[in-house]
Amino acid sequence: MIPIAYWRNRKVYTRMVGSKCKDCDAEFFPPVRICKKCGSRNMEEKEMPRSGSLLAYTKLSEPAQEFKEYAPIYLGLIRLDNGVNIISMIADADEEKLKAGARVQATVRKWAEDGKEGLVYYGYKFRVSQ
Numbered sequence: 001m002i003p004i005a006y007w008r009n010r011k012v013y014t015r016m017v018g019s020k021c022k023d024c025d026a027e028f029f030p031p032v033r034i035c036k037k038c039g040s041r042n043m044e045e046k047e048m049p050r051s052g053s054l055l056a057y058t059k060l061s062e063p064a065q066e067f068k069e070y071a072p073i074y075l076g077l078i079r080l081d082n083g084v085n086i087i088s089m090i091a092d093a094d095e096e097k098l099k100a101g102a103r104v105q106a107t108v109r110k111w112a113e114d115g116k117e118g119l120v121y122y123g124y125k126f127r128v129s130q
């Protein structure tokens with residue numbers, strides 16, 4: 001993970017700030033500068049809802065280097081309550097509860113650590129609610 005990119009995008013990672021088109025109301029996450037629906041550049045920041053439903057998930061036994069110590073990693077395809085689909089890591093994954101349609105809630109967790117004395121990166125993950 002590149003620290004500069006992380007700091008620049010921190011509000012995206014921790015507050016789930018996406019974008020909303022002021023012309024057609026379409027919402028996007030991660031944020032976009034040009035509306036993918038109508039092509040407008042008239043965009044504003046918009047925090048995404050922190051709840052949604054799980055559509056599908058996949059289990060990564062061999063994730064990228066910086067996430068190796070957290071393997072296996074579960075990645076979920078989630079439909080947020082505003083209809084935006086996102087891919088997120090799933091925290092506290094229990095395969096019994098990872099069913100299509102399960103309600104999920106965002107939580108801020110440690111994403112990665114830059115060595116033992118280095119920086120700790122935080123970001124959203126979703127967990128099955130209840």
Ligand SMILES: [Zn+2]
Binds near residue numbers: 025035039040
């Ligand atoms: Zn638009």
